[in-house]
């Protein structure tokens with residue numbers, strides 16, 4: 001899987017530069033978003049924002065999917081990326097989730 005190999009080599013990839021911001025490590029007491037497993041084929045989505053997938057094995061995308069908003073988590077810790085998404089909600093709530101995620105208030 002080329003997608004997997006492109007995100008797995010953390011220390012080496014880090015030298016090539018980051019492709020986006022990093023989500024902060026969860027702070028003490030961070031709450032957990034409701035992560036639901038996602039399977040291919042993925043629904044068409046527009047990526048509004050994303051975090052770096054080059055030097056982090058867990059990355060996030062803020063998505064617009066069919067008029068609703070969700071956050072997708074890609075975890076490549078064990079090689080083949082595992083995908084999870086939050087429930088699809090209105091933008092106001094998704095904005096709050098995204099802000100909490102990248103600031104470390106949620107994970």
Ligand SMILES: [Zn+2]
Nearest residue numbers: 018019052055
């Ligand atoms: Zn990075």
